[in-house]
Amino acid sequence: EVQLVESGGGLVQPGGSLRLSCVASGFTFSSYSMKWVRQTPGKRLEWLSFISVGGYTIHYADSVRGRFTVSRDDAKNSLYLQMNSLRVEDTAVYYCARKKGEHDSSWFYDFWGQGTLVTVSS
Amino acid sequence: DIQLTQSPSFLSASVGDRVIITCRASQAISSFLAWYQQKPGKAPKLLIYAASTLQSGVPSRFSGSGSGTEFTLTVSSLQPEDFATYYCQQVGFYPLTFGGGTKVEIK
Numbered sequence: 001e002v003q004l005v006e007s008g009g010g011l012v013q014p015g016g017s018l019r020l021s022c023v024a025s026g027f028t029f030s031s032y033s034m035k036w037v038r039q040t041p042g043k044r045l046e047w048l049s050f051i052s053v054g055g056y057t058i059h060y061a062d063s064v065r066g067r068f069t070v071s072r073d074d075a076k077n078s079l080y081l082q083m084n085s086l087r088v089e090d091t092a093v094y095y096c097a098r099k100k101g102e103h104d105s106s107w108f109y110d111f112w113g114q115g116t117l118v119t120v121s122s
Numbered sequence: 123d124i125q126l127t128q129s130p131s132f133l134s135a136s137v138g139d140r141v142i143i144t145c146r147a148s149q150a151i152s153s154f155l156a157w158y159q160q161k162p163g164k165a166p167k168l169l170i171y172a173a174s175t176l177q178s179g180v181p182s183r184f185s186g187s188g189s190g191t192e193f194t195l196t197v198s199s200l201q202p203e204d205f206a207t208y209y210c211q212q213v214g215f216y217p218l219t220f221g222g223g224t225k226v227e228i229k
Binding site: 114 | 164165167213216218219220
């Protein structure tokens with residue numbers, strides 16, 4: 001069974017940092033590209049970042065470029081999102097999601113984790 | 123960035139109703155569109171990809187159509203478990219973008 005489990009969320013002050021993790025199981029993690037998406041308290045979904053198989057290609061949304069860094073450790077079946085210089089507007093539930101096909105054979109994303117809540121507040 | 127406009131944003135319907143949700147893209151995206159269903163406290167679930175392909179395990183009462191800038195998600199006969207929020211997403215161009223969502227509630 002495919003599973004993605006996020007962790008690392010919590011309460012942080014503006015300007016602080018957090019590192020989110022997404023641990024994958026039930027599939028060959030190293031063969032799949034991944035993305036991070038967040039959902040604001042108003043339920044708006046926002047794509048944040050993409051990382052390809054092997055980490056060779058990375059994309060970021062303008063809202064997080066320069067503050068957030070995506071990475072992966074295939075040996076640990078893990079995806080990460082390092083979040084620095086956090087702002088109140090970064091408050092959201094953060095999800096990782098898997099691309100549907102191995103080695104970018106699909107454009108779409110099928111499985112999502114259950115999400116981890118990040119709250120940025122003083 | 124490509125804007126996706128969903129309509130309606132809220133829909134009240136009864137069990138057995140046929141429901142149609144529209145997603146309009148600010149520029150042509152071919153068939154690079156997916157539909158997701160989200161229930162409270164849960165992650166979005168993929169229903170339709172490539173505008174009209176049903177994801178494995180999704181009931182056949184769900185269907186998608188369209189290409190270019192106009193897309194629709196149709197539920198042929200609404201079931202109690204279908205009351206949820208539905209989102210479209212385009213994956214053809216970065217940044218990937220989502221529609222604002224359509225909440226389907228029980229009339």
